[in-house]
Amino acid sequence: MPRSPLETPALRVLIERPQVEQRIGELAQMLAADYAGSAPLLIGLLNGAVQFMMALMERLPGELLARLDYDFIGVASYQGTESSGQVELTKDLVVAVAGRDVLVVDGIVDTGRSLDFVMAMIASRQPLSLKVCTLLNKPARREFPVPIEYCGFEIEDTFVVGYGMDCDQRYRALRHIAAIG
Ligand code: 5GP
Ligand code: MG
Numbered sequence: 001m002p003r004s005p006l007e008t009p010a011l012r013v014l015i016e017r018p019q020v021e022q023r024i025g026e027l028a029q030m031l032a033a034d035y036a037g038s039a040p041l042l043i044g045l046l047n048g049a050v051q052f053m054m055a056l057m058e059r060l061p062g063e064l065l066a067r068l069d070y071d072f073i074g075v076a077s078y079q080g081t082e083s084s085g086q087v088e089l090t091k092d093l094v095v096a097v098a099g100r101d102v103l104v105v106d107g108i109v110d111t112g113r114s115l116d117f118v119m120a121m122i123a124s125r126q127p128l129s130l131k132v133c134t135l136l137n138k139p140a141r142r143e144f145p146v147p148i149e150y151c152g153f154e155i156e157d158t159f160v161v162g163y164g165m166d167c168d169q170r171y172r173a174l175r176h177i178a179a180i181g
Helices: 017-034 050-058 113-123
Strands: 011-015 041-046 069-078 086-091 101-109 129-137 150-154 177-180
Touching (some): 017 050, 017 129, 017 150, 041 050, 041 113, 069 113, 086 113
Parallel strands (some): 041 101
Antiparallel strands (some): 069 086
């Protein structure tokens, strides 16, 4: 039987909304400084990065927004029975990457498998530069080393929802980060 969307979730607040928004403001300041002489291309990972990427852009200065483009990329990872997971492209980019200062925006980096796949794909299309900005990072879980230039919060190995992160597609719209259980 499908779960009722009104069912009361057992969620524990991990990072309060004001903390999330303050940190996003700080990240936006760093990006504004680092991309001052550039027309960057932001690439958001669907669906988890949407809320974060929009909030980030909200805090960027107008002159940078006037030069900036954005697009989205979709990947799905399948764990299967083997220990090595597989990543599949579900939505490719529309905007061309060649010669652009690309900033990949992610919601959470866990094993790094999805991001590693995305980075390799984008790198093969000859961007001028390629960096990562993630709202959350779980370094203890890393299996694929991916360089992360901008990180909102490092968290412990716990399953989180909110601010774009879901559990079976639920709780994405929360404006804070919560742990389940
Ligand atoms: P990866 O292991 O490839 O770094 O992460 C794959 C994906 O698993 C992430 O993009 C995210 O969608 C999901 N994921 C990993 N950890 C969490 C978590 O704590 N909460 C939620 N909601 N999703 C997670
Ligand atoms: Mg998910």
